[in-house]
Amino acid sequence: xxxxxxxxxxxxxxxxxxxxxxxxxxxxxxxxxxxxxxxxxxxxxxxxxxxxxxxxxxxxxxxxxxxxxxxxxxxxxxxxxxxxxxxxxxxxxxxxxxxxxxxxxxxxxxxxxxxxxxxxxxxxxxxxxxxxxxxxxxxxxxxxxxxxxxxxxxxxxxxxxxxxxxxxxxxxxxxxxxxxxxxxxxxxxxxxxxxxxxxxxxxxxxxxxxxxxxxxxxxxxxxxxxxxxxxxxxxxxxxxxxxxxxxxxxxxxxxxxxxxxxxxxxxxxxxxxxxxxxxxxxxxxxxxxxxxxxxxxxxxxxxxxxxx
Amino acid sequence: xxxxxxxxxxxxxxxxxxxxxxxxxxxxxxxxxxxxxxxxxxxxxxxxxxxxxxxxxxxxxxxxxxxxxxxxxxxxxxxxxxxxxxxxxxxxxxxxxxxxxxxxxxxxxxxxxxxxxxxxxxxxxxxxxxxxxxxxxxxxxxxxxxxxxxxxxxxxxxxxxxxxxxxxxxxxxxxxxxxxxxxxxxxxxxxxxxxxxxxxxxxxxxxxxxxxxxxxxxxxxxxxxxxxxxxxx
Amino acid sequence: xxxxxxxxxxxxxxxxxxxxxxxxxxxxxxxxxxxxxxxxxxxxxxxxxxxxxxxxxxxxxxxxxxxxxxxxxxxxxxxxxxxxxxxxxxxxxxxxxxxxxxxxxxxxxxxxxxxxxxxxxxxxxxxxxxxxxxxxxxxxxxxxxxxxxxxxxxxxxxxxxxxxxxxxxxxxxxxxxxxxxxxxxxxxxxxxxxxxxxxxxxxxxxxxxxxxxxxxxxxxxxxxxxxxxxxxxxxxxxxxxxxxxxxxxxxxxxxxxxxxxxxxxxxxxxxxxxxxxxxxxxxxxxxxxxxxxxxxxxxxxxxxxxxxxxxxxxxxxxxxxxxxxxxxxxxxxxxxxxxxxxxxxxxxxxxxxxxx
Numbered sequence: 001x002x003x004x005x006x007x008x009x010x011x012x013x014x015x016x017x018x019x020x021x022x023x024x025x026x027x028x029x030x031x032x033x034x035x036x037x038x039x040x041x042x043x044x045x046x047x048x049x050x051x052x053x054x055x056x057x058x059x060x061x062x063x064x065x066x067x068x069x070x071x072x073x074x075x076x077x078x079x080x081x082x083x084x085x086x087x088x089x090x091x092x093x094x095x096x097x098x099x100x101x102x103x104x105x106x107x108x109x110x111x112x113x114x115x116x117x118x119x120x121x122x123x124x125x126x127x128x129x130x131x132x133x134x135x136x137x138x139x140x141x142x143x144x145x146x147x148x149x150x151x152x153x154x155x156x157x158x159x160x161x162x163x164x165x166x167x168x169x170x171x172x173x174x175x176x177x178x179x180x181x182x183x184x185x186x187x188x189x190x191x192x193x194x195x196x197x198x199x200x201x202x203x204x205x206x207x208x209x210x211x212x213x214x215x216x217x218x219x220x221x222x223x224x225x226x227x228x229x230x231x232x233x234x235x236x237x238x239x240x241x242x243x244x245x246x247x248x249x250x251x252x253x254x255x256x257x258x259x260x261x262x263x264x265x266x267x268x269x270x271x272x273x274x275x276x277x278x279x280x281x282x283x284x285x286x287x288x289x290x291x292x293x294x295x296x297x298x299x300x301x302x303x304x305x306x307x308x
Numbered sequence: 309x310x311x312x313x314x315x316x317x318x319x320x321x322x323x324x325x326x327x328x329x330x331x332x333x334x335x336x337x338x339x340x341x342x343x344x345x346x347x348x349x350x351x352x353x354x355x356x357x358x359x360x361x362x363x364x365x366x367x368x369x370x371x372x373x374x375x376x377x378x379x380x381x382x383x384x385x386x387x388x389x390x391x392x393x394x395x396x397x398x399x400x401x402x403x404x405x406x407x408x409x410x411x412x413x414x415x416x417x418x419x420x421x422x423x424x425x426x427x428x429x430x431x432x433x434x435x436x437x438x439x440x441x442x443x444x445x446x447x448x449x450x451x452x453x454x455x456x457x458x459x460x461x462x463x464x465x466x467x468x469x470x471x472x473x474x475x476x477x478x479x480x481x482x483x484x485x486x487x488x489x490x491x492x493x494x495x496x497x498x499x500x501x502x503x504x505x506x507x508x509x510x511x512x513x514x515x516x517x518x519x520x521x522x523x524x525x526x527x528x529x530x531x532x533x534x535x536x537x538x539x540x541x
Numbered sequence: 542x543x544x545x546x547x548x549x550x551x552x553x554x555x556x557x558x559x560x561x562x563x564x565x566x567x568x569x570x571x572x573x574x575x576x577x578x579x580x581x582x583x584x585x586x587x588x589x590x591x592x593x594x595x596x597x598x599x600x601x602x603x604x605x606x607x608x609x610x611x612x613x614x615x616x617x618x619x620x621x622x623x624x625x626x627x628x629x630x631x632x633x634x635x636x637x638x639x640x641x642x643x644x645x646x647x648x649x650x651x652x653x654x655x656x657x658x659x660x661x662x663x664x665x666x667x668x669x670x671x672x673x674x675x676x677x678x679x680x681x682x683x684x685x686x687x688x689x690x691x692x693x694x695x696x697x698x699x700x701x702x703x704x705x706x707x708x709x710x711x712x713x714x715x716x717x718x719x720x721x722x723x724x725x726x727x728x729x730x731x732x733x734x735x736x737x738x739x740x741x742x743x744x745x746x747x748x749x750x751x752x753x754x755x756x757x758x759x760x761x762x763x764x765x766x767x768x769x770x771x772x773x774x775x776x777x778x779x780x781x782x783x784x785x786x787x788x789x790x791x792x793x794x795x796x797x798x799x800x801x802x803x804x805x806x807x808x809x810x811x812x813x814x815x816x817x818x819x820x821x822x823x824x825x826x827x828x829x830x831x832x833x834x835x836x837x838x839x840x841x842x843x844x845x846x847x848x849x850x851x852x853x854x855x856x857x858x859x860x861x862x863x864x865x866x867x868x869x870x871x872x873x874x875x876x877x878x879x880x881x882x883x884x885x886x887x888x889x890x891x892x893x894x895x896x897x
Contacts, residue, residue, distance in 0.1 A: 193508065
């Protein structure tokens with residue numbers, strides 16, 4: 001009986017494709033790859049798409065960006081699935097460093113959180129400079145059924161920060177017990193759009209807000225310029241002693257690039273609608289100390305000392 | 309003017325890159341899935357494991373149950389399992405495959421194999437007895453009869469492959485976890501739609517959605533034509 | 542040519558005995574016809590003769606040699622046998638390729654195959670059908686292709702399972718003609734199962750009556766049906782066979798006047814004198830007149846009740862002298878509370894009326 005020629009052809013094509021992919025994989029692995037785990041709030045701003053190609057050209061490397069919540073980004077680093085993390089949640093960062101999986105935490109840039117909500121402002125928080133008081137009013141109005149609040153509920157830096165404010169008020173909000181508290185479980189952009197649809201309040205970082213502003217017709221910035229709303233981002237390297245196969249050298253190069261004068265300047269120049277999204281922090285020792293980086297000067301010295 | 313031009317180019321280039329990657333990942337997964345799934349489905353369809361012995365029967369039943377369970381496997385669960393296998397501290401960590409197209413191919417392969425196996429199994433099962441007996445009775449050897457059954461089940465087997473490809477190309481949860489959705493590297497049509505929607509880039513999301521729909525439409529068109537031919541005969 | 546001998550053959554399927562102690566011998570060149578009701582075991586017997594199944598007990602001898610069921614011998618032996626199933630299953634390929642299949646698996650060369658296929662197509666009167674896909678054919682054409690598939694390899698023994706069931710008269714007569722010819726010219730031994738009594742009478746050298754898995758009589762048609770034994774008379778002889786003048790209508794139906802002022806509507810189109818048959822299992826019984834799509838309904842009186850192992854057969858007298866045989870399940874027999882003398886309605890579809 002004849003062996004169908006098409007079957008043989010299909011098998012040959014199959015082997016060729018697999019071989020091709022394997023070869024391509026081999027080729028692409030010639031360029032060193034740096035895996036950066038970061039937060040959606042940084043990624044969604046588009047800043048990395050502007051910054052990283054400049055680094056890649058200079059260092060002949062390829063940066064793969066995994067964009068998730070801060071909690072997951074740190075977990076990815078802890079498991080050794082990334083070389084470097086760029087996140088914003090002080091407590092999670094410190095426990096990552098304390099566990100010795102992460103090393104050389106350094107503040108790199110900052111922006112600030114803002115409370116946004118419907119222009120009609122049913123909770124009456126407009127122009128407050130005390131974010132805790134604003135949260136209290138939203139909660140109070142929420143119980144009366146006049147206001148709702150959308151939470152990221154994804155263990156992201158923004159979410160952790162939001163929960164910190166609630167805990168200062170002695171509240172542990174949850175969708176289950178409070179009808180006014182909506183746990184979205186999604187990224188910042190989605191949460192902003194949900195808030196816009198529902199006429200809810202939410203806490204956001206300024207950069208994402210600026211990126212989405214045009215789509216959020218019914219919303220306004222209601223609370224800003226509260227000192228505690230400052231939102232600093234940190235770089236942490238994955239400990240090469242834990243994962244010797246990771247690209248530690250690449251991670252170091254990327255970190256050095258971002259905290260270098262050139263990198264800091266590039267960050268400051270990244271603007272949307274004429275507004276600066278992230279402000280340089282790495283070389284402002286005093287400000288960094290205030291924002292929770294007591295070792296900033298030591299770390300900066302350490303990074304500057306490392307050979308590129 | 310120059311700037312706009314450049315933007316246009318990268319925009320198209322990225323869409324092309326995303327589309328090709330989707331086709332490559334799903335195509336490879338389904339191709340390997342077919343190479344694995346068709347023989348297993350054939351063996352199960354022919355009842356080669358269905359001996360008189362208790363053990364072979366248990367193997368047959370177990371395999372069939374596994375196939376049926378895995379046919380409805382939630383992609384995100386597969387993605388999670390692949391992630392846990394490939395993560396640096398996981399059992400296959402040293403291969404360094406996490407967040408690569410290979411990881412996505414593995415994820416979709418795990419979903420494609422049961423689909424190809426299951427559909428092949430039922431396609432062969434439905435013609436196996438009558439065709440085999442007719443072939444034997446016309447003087448075929450067992451091997452010739454088996455080839456004839458395969459030949460008669462070809463429409464069903466082709467359907468199996470197309471169905472698996474359709475499932476793979478429209479899958480999102482699994483490859484998001486295993487592939488990491490890295491721009492230019494592991495971003496496919498479906499994961500790009502998720503990300504662009506989150507970013508509020510609805511123009512790009514819709515463009516990608518239309519491409520995905522077109523691919524799905526072509527797949528279904530092919531399937532309908534094949535089935536129509538089958539009916540006409 | 543082949544002589545076939547079946548000795549003490551029994552077949553049991555998971556405890557159910559389908560064939561019991563079958564014994565017969567078929568001479569080379571003989572046409573041996575198996576008659577009997579549905580479920581009598583005819584198909585199983587033919588499948589065993591085609592080596593598709595093994596007997597539970599007993600043995601088969603081809604040319605005095607007992608069958609060896611090792612795979613190699615089975616193929617070699619099967620290649621001397623042609624079989625035509627009741628349910629035709631053609632392959633999804635052209636008519637030519639279907640017919641060539643048996644030759645291809647035997648490794649014949651292209652030229653031989655082409656010649657033989659052409660010859661066989663002519664035999665079954667399907668010239669010009671070579672390139673058609675076999676699955677597009679009508680039932681009658683498909684059955685003729687099936688017959689050609691079996692004949693192209695010039696088998697020494699031809700097994701036929703109800704080869705003309707549900708076919709129209711033209712296809713029946715083509716198939717019968719082919720069978721007569723190859724038996725006469727090539728001395729092919731034929732073992733055939735049929736419902737059709739006229740076919741049995743026309744073709745058979747000898748007839749075997751099978752009922753409930755047992756042979757209840759072997760002999761010439763005259764010997765079996767001329768002086769029938771009791772069971773033969775009860776089960777087979779001319780059940781629901783009527784004749785009369787048929788008038789065809791444009792809608793594709795015919796009305797047959799079978800006398801006694803009884804008119805039967807049939808789903809074929811034929812005028813003139815015809816003989817028809819209604820399968821007993823196609824008739825529905827009802828204690829009251831019922832409205833249904835079935836075109837035929839007659840009132841009658843039960844004259845005879847015969848319980849068999851699996852079903853109940855009733856003789857129902859309609860009009861002055863027409864006897865219908867009806868087969869019902871034991872359960873519905875009980876449910877309808879039937880007894881001799883009960884008045885009852887017979888209902889059957891026009892499409893159940895077969896021309897013979």
